[in-house]
Amino acid sequence: DVKVTQSSRYLVKRTGEKVFLECVQDMDHENMFWYRQDPGLGLRLIYFSYDVKMKEKGDIPEGYSVSREKKERFSLILESASTNQTSMYLCASRDREVNIQYFGAGTRLSVL
Amino acid sequence: AQSVTQPDIHIxxxxxxxxxxxxxxxxGATPYLFWYVQxxxxxxxxxxxxxxxxxxxxGIKGFEAEFKRSQSSFxxxxxxxxWSDAAEYFCAVGAPMEYGNKLVFGAGTILRVKS
Known part of the structure; x- marks a missing residue:
């Protein structure tokens, strides 16, 4: 079974803190994605990685960075968290053979 | 650029x-189309x-969808x-030739089921 694991379900952080969101997949997929989900806006792509050490900006990369040092792990970094980054964050990995993205359960981040 | 519209916020x-x-x-061309449930x-x-x-x-759980090119609908x-179908549903479109096949999602439709 496909498994995408996000390390935290809920996080509460202070404004200005550096925040790491971790995502691990066990399917040996090359492509991984970070989305942000907000009510009425659906999912918006922050960054994606098409292979180890490779990354590309999505639609809303401002205020975020990513790291992909190993194939199975894709990290989203908020360098200095702000209240407008309070949101649900979803990680996905893509099976290129069948062209399907599989999602983790999400991390609900609150920045106070 | 591709876009997706889900006209109904709640049903x-x-x-x-x-x-x-x-x-x-x-x-502009034939897209890849998806429905996800959350x-x-x-x-x-x-x-x-x-x-x-x-x-x-x-699809799974008894769902089906119809692609209509003339109406750009899915x-x-x-x-x-x-009752267990109560959830939020997202339609998404992907560009077949785009590297990494980034998906663009609609805003979602929240389904409520009354007994």
Whole structure:
């Protein structure tokens, strides 16, 4: 079974803190994605990685960075968290053979 | 650039009634189309997908969707809704030739089921 694991379900952080969101997949997929989900806006792509050490900006990369040092792990970094980054964050990995993205359960981040 | 519109933010149906969730997309060629479902507090689960071929596609949990090129639509249907179908539903479009096949999602439709 496909498994995408996000390390935290809920996080509460202070404004200005550096925040790491971790995502691990066990399917040996090359492509991984970070989305942000907000009510009425659906999912918006922050960054994606098409292979180890490779990354590309999505639609809303401002205020975020990513790291992909190993194939199975894709990290989203908020360098200095702000209240407008309070949101649900979803990680996905893509099976290129069948062209399907599989999602983790999400991390609900609150920045106070 | 591709875009997706889900015109209905909320839909309420009675248990046992039929369901249709609307999805319109904008893309210059034949897109890859997906429907995902998100139960409260969960990630997204794929219901079904359309890449090519038969325009009526069957998915999991008794759902189906029909691709209509002339209307740029990919509506999701279920003949008889169960209380467990209450969730948020997302339509998504992907560009087949784009590296990494980034998806663009609609804003979602929240389905409520009344008994």
């Amino acid at each position: 309420t149906v009675s248990e046992g009634a039929s369901l249709e969730l609307r999805c319109n997309y904008s893309y 139960s409260p507090g969960q990630g997204l689960q794929l219901l079904l997908k359309y890449f090519s071929g038969d325009t009526l596609v069957q 509506n999701l249907r279920k003949p008889s809704v169960h």
